Amino acid sequence: MDGLKGLTAEDPRTIGAYRLLGRLGTGGMGRVYLARSEGGRTVAVKLVRAELAVEQEFRDRFRAEVAAARRVGGRWTAPVLDADTEADVPWVATGYIAGPALSEVVEGTYGPLPEDSINRLAYGLSSALLDIHGVGLVHRDLKPSNVLLTIDGPRVIDFGIARALDAVSEHTQTRAGMVVGSPSFMSPEQVRGERITPASDVFCLGSVLAYAASGRMPFGSLVSGVHSVLFRVAESDPDLDAVPESLQELISGCLAKSPEGRPAPEEIIASIGPVSSGGAASPWLPAELIARLGQHAVRLLDTDTPPSGQPARTRTVEAVGASPSEHAESRTTVLPAGSGSGSASASGGAYGPDGGHGPGAPRSGSHGGPDGSGSGAAAPAPAVSRRRRWPLALGAVAVVIAAAGVATFTVPALGGGGRSGGGSDIPAAYVGTWTGAVERDGVPTGQQRRFVISHGSMGEVVANSISLGATYECKSDGKLVSVSDADGLRLDTTVVHSAPEGRCSALGEHSLKRGPRGTLMWSAAGRTATLRPAGHEVVPTAYLGTWERPNADGVGTQRVTIERAPVGSAAVTIEVRGSGGHCTARADFYSADGKLTVGPSVVQRRAPGCTASSSSYFRIAGDGSLVREFRGNDKQPRSYTKVQ
Numbered sequence: 001m002d003g004l005k006g007l008t009a010e011d012p013r014t015i016g017a018y019r020l021l022g023r024l025g026t027g028g029m030g031r032v033y034l035a036r037s038e039g040g041r042t043v044a045v046k047l048v049r050a051e052l053a054v055e056q057e058f059r060d061r062f063r064a065e066v067a068a069a070r071r072v073g074g075r076w077t078a079p080v081l082d083a084d085t086e087a088d089v090p091w092v093a094t095g096y097i098a099g100p101a102l103s104e105v106v107e108g109t110y111g112p113l114p115e116d117s118i119n120r121l122a123y124g125l126s127s128a129l130l131d132i133h134g135v136g137l138v139h140r141d142l143k144p145s146n147v148l149l150t151i152d153g154p155r156v157i158d159f160g161i162a163r164a165l166d167a168v169s170e171h172t173q174t175r176a177g178m179v180v181g182s183p184s185f186m187s188p189e190q191v192r193g194e195r196i197t198p199a200s201d202v203f204c205l206g207s208v209l210a211y212a213a214s215g216r217m218p219f220g221s222l223v224s225g226v227h228s229v230l231f232r233v234a235e236s237d238p239d240l241d242a243v244p245e246s247l248q249e250l251i252s253g254c255l256a257k258s259p260e261g262r263p264a265p266e267e268i269i270a271s272i273g274p275v276s277s278g279g280a281a282s283p284w285l286p287a288e289l290i291a292r293l294g295q296h297a298v299r300l301l302d303t304d305t306p307p308s309g310q311p312a313r314t315r316t317v318e319a320v321g322a323s324p325s326e327h328a329e330s331r332t333t334v335l336p337a338g339s340g341s342g343s344a345s346a347s348g349g350a351y352g353p354d355g356g357h358g359p360g361a362p363r364s365g366s367h368g369g370p371d372g373s374g375s376g377a378a379a380p381a382p383a384v385s386r387r388r389r390w391p392l393a394l395g396a397v398a399v400v401i402a403a404a405g406v407a408t409f410t411v412p413a414l415g416g417g418g419r420s421g422g423g424s425d426i427p428a429a430y431v432g433t434w435t436g437a438v439e440r441d442g443v444p445t446g447q448q449r450r451f452v453i454s455h456g457s458m459g460e461v462v463a464n465s466i467s468l469g470a471t472y473e474c475k476s477d478g479k480l481v482s483v484s485d486a487d488g489l490r491l492d493t494t495v496v497h498s499a500p501e502g503r504c505s506a507l508g509e510h511s512l513k514r515g516p517r518g519t520l521m522w523s524a525a526g527r528t529a530t531l532r533p534a535g536h537e538v539v540p541t542a543y544l545g546t547w548e549r550p551n552a553d554g555v556g557t558q559r560v561t562i563e564r565a566p567v568g569s570a571a572v573t574i575e576v577r578g579s580g581g582h583c584t585a586r587a588d589f590y591s592a593d594g595k596l597t598v599g600p601s602v603v604q605r606r607a608p609g610c611t612a613s614s615s616s617y618f619r620i621a622g623d624g625s626l627v628r629e630f631r632g633n634d635k636q637p638r639s640y641t642k643v644q
Contacts, residue, residue, distance in 0.1 A: 004034060015045045015091050016082060034096065042096045043081060053089050066092055069159060071135045071464055071477065071496070073454030075431075076128035078148075078157040081460075097155045099293055102212055103144035110289055112215040115244050120284040121147075121154055121212055122250065123272050125205055126265040128156040133198040133265070134452075134566040140196060142204040143185035144211055151293050153284060183229045184217040188257050191234045198564070199259035202268075206238075206254025214242035218255065264538055264564065424455035425483050426462055430512065431455060433567075434520050434531035435591065438467075441526070446470055446631075448590070448597075449522060449529045450567070451512070453489075456480060463491055463512075466568055467504070468590050470631040471614045473497070473599035474504035475568065481509065488513030493524075499588075499602050500612060539564050539571050539589055543596050543618060547626040547640030555579045560626065560640055562596075562618070565589050572598050572618075576610070583610035595619045595629075 005023040007013065011033070013020055018035035025032050030049040036042055052058050063085040070080040074095060082093040102121075106112060113121065125147065132139055139146075139159040148155045187203035189196055210218040218238035220229050238255045240248050250271065256262045263271070283290050430453050438447040448468045456462035463478035475498075478491030491510040498504035507525040515521040520531040539562060546561045556578030565571035571589035575582070585601035596618040603612050615631045626640040 012047075015047060016084060016093065018043060018045050018082075018093060020045070035093070037081075037093075041081075042098075043093045044078070044096045045091055045093045048090045050089055059085070059090065062090060065137070067496075068135045068137050070461075072131050072137070072159065073452065073464075074456065075454050076124055076131055076153065076156060077159060078155055094157070097148040097150060097157065099148045099150040099155070101145045102147040102149060102154070102208070105149060105289065106144065106212060106215055109292065110286070112242075113212050114286065115213070115246060117285055118209060118213045118244075118247055119272050122205070122209055123269060124154040125156065125208065126268040126272075128154070128159075129198070129201050129205065129265040130269075130566060132156070132159045133201070134568055136565075136569045138196055138198055139201045139204070140190075141182060141185075142201055142208060143182045144208055147208060149285065149289070149293070151283075151285075151290060183226055183233070184219060184221060185211075186230070186233055187259075188234045189259065191230045197259055198264075199262050202254050202262045202265065203256075203259075205265075205268075206251050206262075209247070209251050209254070210238060210240060210243055213244060213247055213251070214240070216242050218251075266538060425457050425480060426453065426455050426489070427483070429514060430489060430520065433534040435534040436519075436522070436529040436531040438527050438529045440528075445527070447527075449531070450534065450590070451478075451520075451522070451531060453512075458482075462489075463510075464568075465493065465510075466588075466590065468597070468599055468615055471500075471600055472503045473499045473588060473590075473615070476504075476506055478510060487511065488521075499600050534591070538566050538592075539596065540592050542620050543626070545642055546644045548643045549638060549640045551576070551578045553578070558638070558640075559643075560618075560628070567591065572601075574601055574613070581610070585610075585612060587613075587616075590615075 004021070007020060007022060011020065011023065011031075015033065015035065017038050018033075021034045021036060023031065024034050024044060029052065030047045033045045033047070034042065035045045048062065066080060066083045066085050070083065072079065078094045078097050080092060080094055084091055100109070125142070129139070129142075137159060139156065141158065142156065146156060146158050148157060183191075185204050185207045187196075187200040188194075189200050189203075207218055210216070216239065218240060219232040219236065220239070222229060234257075238252065240251060243251060250268070253261075253263050254268070285293075433450070433452050435448065435450045438445045438449050446469065450466040450468070452464045454462055458480050460480060461477045462480045465474075465476045465478060467474040467476075474495060476493045476495050478493045481490040481492050483489050489512040491512070493506040493508075493510055495504045495506050507527070510522065510524040512531075513521045515530060518533065522529045522531055541564075543562045544564055546559060548557050548559050550557055556576070559573075559575040559577075561573040561575070563571050563573075567589055569589060570586045572587040574585045574587065577583075583603065585603045587598040587601045590597040590599055598616055598618070600615050601613045603610055613630065614635075617629045617631070619627050619629070621627050621639065624642070626642065628638045628640070630637075
């Protein structure tokens with residue numbers, strides 16, 4: 001907090017409904033402010049640079065990325081709480097995380113973390129990736145300065161939104177002082193300019209864990225030169241000599257050169273297993289770090305609105321390491337053409353001798369830039385209007401009780417069922433993924449309902465829901481209206497996706513109550529369902545690849561390509577090429593309980609006679625072929641042979 005800068009004459013005093021307290025830093029996308037909401041919540045508001053806002057391709061990408069990012073739960077990430085992507089100068093507000101960056105802890109205040117902390121770090125970061133990938137995003141810049149440490153676990157920041165910078169022209173990148181990537185924490189696909197998938201984030205996770213466990217970057221620092229690091233990422237084995245032997249198998253698996261050879265996040269979680277051996281109050285970090293986190297949280301609570309040009313006022317308490325710093329001129333490194341940077345995220349901190357971030361990168365309570373960097377010159381920001389609020393579940397914030405100079409903490413075990421330490425209104429028994437068949441007046445409707453419930457507060461979005469019928473798929477967000485032992489959770493829902501378009505309605509208020517034997521009882525508009533825990537799911541390996549069959553008329557082919565993706569994401573591409581032209585459609589993955597269930601296809605490329613299909617099931621036949629069965633119509637099953 002010592003690095004919090006006062007507001008200047010060029011800074012607005014409010015953005016939307018948020019009262020600005022000071023500047024946290026600047027980055028490739030713009031300026032970042034510490035702010036307070038009308039209800040007193042501390043947030044980080046990221047204001048896009050004016051020169052980026054005029055580029056339509058950037059604005060379109062920014063709008064799409066914010067829409068996806070706001071659906072990521074706040075358990076393991078800094079949640080998107082609000083945004084105005086249509087303002088003259090777009091902005092987005094995220095939950096402020098009261099904790100230092102992993103880079104600051106390892107390099108400055110503590111050093112490498114112990115083995116138990118690394119296991120818990122791996123569990124938390126893998127859970128964050130599941131949440132991020134679950135809404136169709138790839139982080140693309142997972143690095144130590146984008147991992148914040150809190151009392152009840154790690155938090156990942158700057159996911160998804162940074163991808164909007166890929167749409168910016170080279171001229172604007174140079175003018176704005178943007179930084180392309182973080183070489184020491186890139187994946188081989190990024191270095192080679194290949195297609196970026198969720199597996200790229202797993203490679204970056206391996207590099208982060210190696211760094212946290214040893215204090216060294218597995219492919220070297222930039223002292224030896226950018227190209228040398230990039231070559232080692234793409235071609236050389238990682239240096240894990242300083243990593244404890246018990247962690248080397250996990251980390252080396254993540255660092256496989258081939259994306260197909262890396263474990264999926266849920267496989268990492270399963271391999272780690274329960275991460276708490278000391279009960280619900282067992283700290284996941286060493287006692288020294290826990291105490292400093294408490295001191296930092298006290299300072300945050302005491303921060304008040306500063307006078308113009310003055311730093312924010314805080315109580316005098318020792319801070320956790322260094323804070324975000326801001327520089328009038330940033331140190332910028334843009335990889336030259338032909339360097340192998342490819343489609344790397346343009347979201348890294350300025351290159352410093354450590355290879356992960358430069359002197360302007362965010363540190364304690366790190367929110368240095370909308371894209372994760374903490375440096376760069378900002379354009380003057382006009383007053384910003386508020387057009388629409390998008391609340392989302394806020395992640396847990398530590399509760400600190402100071403008595404006689406000693407901080408005491410209630411710390412839930414990572415991945416466990418304890419109540420969120422930040423005063424979440426959602427009882428822990430409701431948090432998780434739930435699924436069940438829908439009935440109306442006791443008669444099955446053929447519809448399936450799936451909920452993902454996260455911690456959060458009254459008025460925030462705490463639930464994402466998928467409703468799957470024979471011919472339609474609906475996705476909605478649920479805002480918490482009330483919670484009680486008698487009535488359970490009551491949600492006000494809003495449709496965020498409808499296939500086909502216009503088919504879905506929100507059904508008014510939804511009710512979720514505790515049921516027998518660990519179930520939840522859902523009801524809305526006369527419909528009911530008994531929901532059971534579903535856990536995280538991704539497309540099983542057996543289905544992955546491209547499958548083909550000839551068209552019925554013997555002209556052209558039908559192709560089905562299935563990719564690894566989490567529930568709710570587009571995983572299936574259907575292509576039909578024939579005498580009538582070329583038709584392409586996509587379908588979302590719903591579940592993998594015995595069969596692969598997908599939603600109705602959404603046509604992306606039309607030709608005469610090209611129509612969407614109903615929800616369907618895929619299964620692997622005894623001869624190894626892929627069989628597709630359709631719901632809700634009389635189409636005969638179709639069989640496909642694997643071609644790649």
